[in-house]
Amino acid sequence: MKEIRVKSLLPVRLDKYLSEQYPVLGIGRLNKALRENKIKLNGKKQPLSTRVQNGDMIRLYLTDEQLGLAAKNGPAFLSLRPAELIYENDDLIVANKPAGIPVEGPDADTLVNRVCKALHDAGRLDSRALPRLCHRLDTGTSGLVLLAKTPQAEEFLLEAIRKRSIRKRYLCVTFGRPQPAEATLHDYLLKDAESGTVHVIKSARPGAKEIITQYETLSVSGRLALLRVELVTGRTHQIRAHLASIGCPILGDSKYGNNAANRELKLKYQALCAWEIAFPQQIESPAFRYLEGKSFHAPKPWYYQQVLDGTLK
Numbered sequence: 210m211k212e213i214r215v216k217s218l219l220p221v222r223l224d225k226y227l228s229e230q231y232p233v234l235g236i237g238r239l240n241k242a243l244r245e246n247k248i249k250l251n252g253k254k255q256p257l258s259t260r261v262q263n264g265d266m267i268r269l270y271l272t273d274e275q276l277g278l279a280a281k282n283g284p285a286f287l288s289l290r291p292a293e294l295i296y297e298n299d300d301l302i303v304a305n306k307p308a309g310i311p312v313e314g315p316d317a318d319t320l321v322n323r324v325c326k327a328l329h330d331a332g333r334l335d336s337r338a339l340p341r342l343c344h345r346l347d348t349g350t351s352g353l354v355l356l357a358k359t360p361q362a363e364e365f366l367l368e369a370i371r372k373r374s375i376r377k378r379y380l381c382v383t384f385g386r387p388q389p390a391e392a393t394l395h396d397y398l399l400k401d402a403e404s405g406t407v408h409v410i411k412s413a414r415p416g417a418k419e420i421i422t423q424y425e426t427l428s429v430s431g432r433l434a435l436l437r438v439e440l441v442t443g444r445t446h447q448i449r450a451h452l453a454s455i456g457c458p459i460l461g462d463s464k465y466g467n468n469a470a471n472r473e474l475k476l477k478y479q480a481l482c483a484w485e486i487a488f489p490q491q492i493e494s495p496a497f498r499y500l501e502g503k504s505f506h507a508p509k510p511w512y513y514q515q516v517l518d519g520t521l522k
Contacts, residue, residue, distance in 0.1 A: 224257035291327035352483025409454035431522025
């Protein structure tokens with residue numbers, strides 16, 4: 210636990226003050242720490258937008274590793290497994306995230322830290338310009354994640370993702386066979402902040418966002434189906450909620466799935482893998498034209514072959 214006595218001539222937002230004290234605490238990590246009651250201002254849980262003043266007391270119930278403080282033997286990431294880097298150059302990284310670790314967060318074992326470990330081991334880590342996430346995957350989802358190594362690459366990747374010019378395809382196993390076997394689902398998504406879930410609805414309403422998900426069935430095995438899914442839009446829990454809404458939840462999904470089947474088949478995480486990232490055939494920026502038409506693939510997940518050969522059913 211760390212105690213911080215605020216020293217500031219002017220009132221400042223709590224999140225801004227903490228980010229200045231501990232640069233590793235980005236907004237995602239701060240939000241998670243607040244939800245877990247690990248941030249107290251003058252003995253109480255307060256919103257991150259609260260303005261702190263000179264003399265206020267902040268208590269952080271976080272470890273040195275979570276705060277990005279160097280351990281005696283060096284940075285915390287040195288004790289982690291290195292990430293699997295599918296592709297890397299001076300601009301960007303395509304990393305393969307295993308299911309069960311977050312992309313980032315207050316915990317030491319994150320994809321970003323594992324990427325730092327991999328770069329450190331290869332002698333290519335620049336502590337002044339650490340890799341930056343350009344999108345996210347749920348903790349229980351495995352597969353490819355894009356990270357930028359330069360501000361220019363970050364701007365390019367974020368804009369390409371915003372414009373939906375980078376294609377993302379997933380492999381998953383559903384409990385239930387979708388009918389028809391191939392389709393494009395077009396609905397709307399509402400977030401439920403209290404439960405941390407989303408709801409699929411059929412028509413637009415205030416606060417709802419359009420979602421488009423394409424899927425095709427690759428194989429079936431008993432009660433299960435192996436699908437290839439393409440995200441046209443990219444919303445929170447989109448694939449998981451959208452497939453559940455048609456009666457075919459992803460196997461292993463504890464939020465939207467069939468928990469009885471999950472227990473029976475002993476799945477700890479959802480059978481969902483971000484399998485392919487594909488760049489467009491034409492790229493306007495001269496600096497990144499070398500990526501035109503390139504695609505990257507994660508290794509096929511363990512359940513892929515088991516559905517094909519019928520051992521998982």
